[in-house]
Amino acid sequence: MKLEHKSQELISMPRFLQRMMRYTLFASLLIVLSVLIGMIGYYTIADCTWIDSFHMACLILTGMGPAVEMQTNAAKIFSSLYALYSGVAFLTISGVFFAPIIHRILHILQVDAE
Numbered sequence: 075m076k077l078e079h080k081s082q083e084l085i086s087m088p089r090f091l092q093r094m095m096r097y098t099l100f101a102s103l104l105i106v107l108s109v110l111i112g113m114i115g116y117y118t119i120a121d122c123t124w125i126d127s128f129h130m131a132c133l134i135l136t137g138m139g140p141a142v143e144m145q146t147n148a149a150k151i152f153s154s155l156y157a158l159y160s161g162v163a164f165l166t167i168s169g170v171f172f173a174p175i176i177h178r179i180l181h182i183l184q185v186d187a188e
Contacts, residue, residue: 120149
């Protein structure tokens with residue numbers, strides 16, 4: 075998804091809103107994929123129900139922390155790795171979502187790197 079160069083004209087508001095919709099859709103797909111990874115892991119490795127798996131995946135992904143204590147070593151390892159992944163995923167998804175907004179603001183202000 076390419077953004078316009080600073081020497082190009084600022085895109086119109088309808089085109090910007092279309093761009094925001096594309097970036098929001100992509101960020102939403104990343105969230106759904108991340109929650110699915112967590113749900114499957116908690117369901118298969120930690121023996122949680124689907125609802126508990128969804129609850130745990132959402133809590134860990136948003137940085138709230140676990141709701142249920144993991145009983146087995148495999149579950150603890152998965153939960154730890156998923157928490158590490160979630161930290162990176164949260165920052166990445168936030169960056170994807172806010173990139174067009176920040177780009178537009180900088181484009182309006184025409185801030186140079188120097």
